[in-house]
Amino acid sequence: MTDLNDIGRRAKAASMELGALSAVIRNSALKHIADALVENAGAILAANAKDLENAAAAGMSPSLMDRLRLTEARISGISDGIRQVMGLEDPLGEIASMKTRPNGLRIGAKRVPLGVIGIIYEARPNVTPDASVLCLKSGNAVILRGGKEAINSNIALVKTMQDALSNLSLNPDMIQLIEDTSRETAREMMRLNRYIDVLIPRGGAGLIRTVVETASVPVIETGTGNCHVYVDKSADLNMAVDILYNAKCSRPSVCNAAESLLVHRDVAEAFLPLAKKRLDEKNVEIRGCGRTRELIPDVVPATEEDYFTEYGDYILSVKVVDSLDEAIGHINHYNTKHSEAIVTSDYFSAQKFLDLVDAAAVYVNASTRFTDGYEFGFGAEIGISTQKLHARGPMGLRELTTVKYVVYGDGQIRE
């Protein structure tokens, strides 16, 4: 059985070394990793081929196979991504302000790494280098636990990164992989509070739920997105069609895609046929309320369950609402606190929607698809938080840090 305490202890020790490295050294580590991945592509692709072979034998679906697959071009893309992360501003060390208290103590909050970050993910081997370099850049050691389907790829990727660290005389324990992909070991990892400071699950709703329910290590919940587009009575209907189509169809499998459309009753008769015509381009299946079914053809009746569902596919639930308030109430009841959009020309409707909808990102007259670390200008993304603690929405390098209060005194004691 894997000794997680040993992995944890080594990660903690490595995190102490890593936290003390300058940005120059951390960036140098990233550069060596980026180079090593390309140089070692042969071995990585050979390992990936084994995973693909096993997956094919196990009857994995083509879309999952595609996520599992690495190619020369994909490795080169990962390597380019690492060079971009090198160029991002160092998130560490800043003391945004230092204040002097009446007793002369000078107190500042210094930005420091979280320490040891655990990443639990599924069968996408690209997460292995992507997450590792974001942790490294932000001064954190990382313990990776990927899906068993990608284990050979992950072993090859991690070995490549560890060798690159060793070649720089850095501690290779800064990046560690749990090679035992049993559920018991994953469960143990989720409760390794002594060594892991934060756990970030990346994957489907089932994985996220398991981690949230099992972990005693603090978790950042990521990913699930039951996102809505609400078309207000004052909406520019052509703009609304464009936004809806983009939010639903530009990449239906991702978490910031729209799953549900709400339409004000005053414009439903005009808007729904326009929307239907556009969505037909991608054969989007519509599941709607009674009023929707009166206004457009080929609508499956929507169940309560539909309104809670993140389809991740060319399916859209639709409801006609009587008011903006009903739309806001519906969204706050059914959503996953990810991304929500209103299309409106009315100032007060826009402000009310922004104020009252509870989500990580709330949009006026734009597609929900923009909720993303790159689109938000963070330059990188480790995931999208749908919880409220620590980080909300796209998480960049800064969200992989915390603060430490540094206090300069000259003998102060408390009364």
Added chain:
Amino acid sequence: MTDLNDIGRRAKAASMELGALSAVIRNSALKHIADALVENAGAILAANAKDLENAAAAGMSPSLMDRLRLTEARISGISDGIRQVMGLEDPLGEIASMKTRPNGLRIGAKRVPLGVIGIIYEARPNVTPDASVLCLKSGNAVILRGGKEAINSNIALVKTMQDALSNLSLNPDMIQLIEDTSRETAREMMRLNRYIDVLIPRGGAGLIRTVVETASVPVIETGTGNCHVYVDKSADLNMAVDILYNAKCSRPSVCNAAESLLVHRDVAEAFLPLAKKRLDEKNVEIRGCGRTRELIPDVVPATEEDYFTEYGDYILSVKVVDSLDEAIGHINHYNTKHSEAIVTSDYFSAQKFLDLVDAAAVYVNASTRFTDGYEFGFGAEIGISTQKLHARGPMGLRELTTVKYVVYGDGQIRE
């Protein structure tokens, strides 16, 4: 059995109303609560008398009885504290900066309430109003679960606060108490993810551990403090004695009190007798390493367990170390990441200690006792976080908030 889902649903609804209230209204609610507590002191004290009677019958210790006791003066003090919270800056609504992306989207992070906060605590009834008003001021609904020893007091306090809200035509569900103090109900509360956004336990190490291990709701771990004072070889020894005495003896039961002394070997012979003499004023029991026992009398041998222990009492573990590095290594191994101090005259030692010690607050030449929301200038404190996620160290009003990205567009769709 208590219907926690009902309590949760009502709290979530109340939090939506509360989040939309202006600071003027929230402060008015605080004022009415402050007034009502004083006006209703008779009923509150009568309820508290019942708790005290039950506690005495159950053989509660005098120090715990003292924590449970309310008096006219204490209620008046709570009321004064609420008026101070009224005067604090509103933490809500600020968008620190709004940036325009190349595509014209304007994106800002607006500070908003967390939503519904759960507080789990023990037999201190003062936590009931203290925590409630901090939640209210920061726009959060609160669900309280106090210890069974204080249940009559808590019912009277919460009824008083709810009546004050009702008198202002505000939803009394903004503050709710779980009257069923069974462990099963507490456990259910800790897993009420659908309605509770954040759980903050306040109490002893056992309670905190239970909550961390049981909860699936995100937790902010507070409280435990195994704090060290390290006396460097370059220390001003008189300053070191003052700081040590203050850190250990000014209030030994609190989490920012020192539990352990580390002394550099070069000054151990000079420092330890001075320290011993001063600590004898309070009859502090010393548990030390072999070298400590050679240098001062009446020292119990320290065990490995001692170095891990938060005594909360007039007991101090002591170890003579060979170097600053050994001190830092010892602290990072045994501490609870709360507060750590070095006494030194050496610039490089000070910087190294600040950089490498892993704790919420790291001090140079000052007592660990300053780790406190009031001393840090936050004006209030809901607890002291010893985890790294979301908040670290003293938590004021700002730490009871999160952000929501608000995005203003004019029809943007993603490529």
